[in-house]
Amino acid sequence: MSNSISETFDNLIGLNPDYKYYVYRLVDPRNMQTFYVGKGSGDRVFQHAKEAKIGKDQDEKSEKIAQIQDILSTGKEVICIIHRWGLSEKTAFEVEAALIDAYPGLTNKIGGHHGERGIVMADDLLQALTAKEYDDNLIPANLKYLIIKTSYSAIRSNGSLYEATRRAWKRSLRSVRQYKYVLSVINGIVKEVYEVEKDEWHRSMIEKDKIEFDNNGRIANDHIWRDLIGKKIPSDYRRKGMSNPVIARKLTQNN
Secondary structure (H helix, E strand, C coil), rough: CHHHHHHHHHHHCCHHHHHHHEEEEEEEECCCCEEEEECCCCCCHHHHHHHHCCCCCCCHHHHHHHHHHHHCCCCCCCCEEEEEEEHHHHHHHHHHHHHHHHHHCCCCCCCCCHHCCCCCCCCHHHHHHCCEEEEEECCCCCCEEEEEEECCCHHHHHHCCCHHCCCCCCCCCHHCCCCEEEEEEEEEEEEEEEEEECEEEEECCCCCCCCCEEECEECCCHHHHHHHCCEEEEEEHHHCCCCCCEEEEECCCCC
């Protein structure tokens, strides 16, 4: 993409400063598969290929950049598709999140905004809307746990709830080893509770800067944990803006 075309695109699509955003897809021309979904303004849609060409982030090359470089090495160019344009930033976030849900297996490092309102089966949505919160004060204070928010699209990509829950998260290995229990949560509802020993936490073999656990899917069978299945996580863990998919238990004064 020449600089002149890029600048023209930037100027024309950003005429209204309040509705300057758009949502786009990057498509591999070799198989016409979408491999990245993004939100941007100006010439953002073209910047990924530019970064790949100059070798940006070479030391920690992202999966997205690696795929673009592979495409370019064949003499082809990435196909850029604008899905919606003339959007406010808020609307762009919503469209981006919906598209990320619709295209499993993307190279996006993180999911879209407002994942708690993401793709869901109707029965599960009904459960999410009517489920009662579990009472954190009824869980002994010495039982530390992590909440890991996953999704149905992650299950499709990884093959099972366990695989979607156990890998791979941006967290320090030292910090997670103090948590013996992991609550797997989708759309705010506890789907499973895994018991994880200290030495079952380790660094990801694929993404060295992330951690994961490997306990062969062992679930926590104590009645305390089984009573959480199907219940909603407390509002403290669902506050607006709390986008981190890994949340440590908050100990209250009553614990």
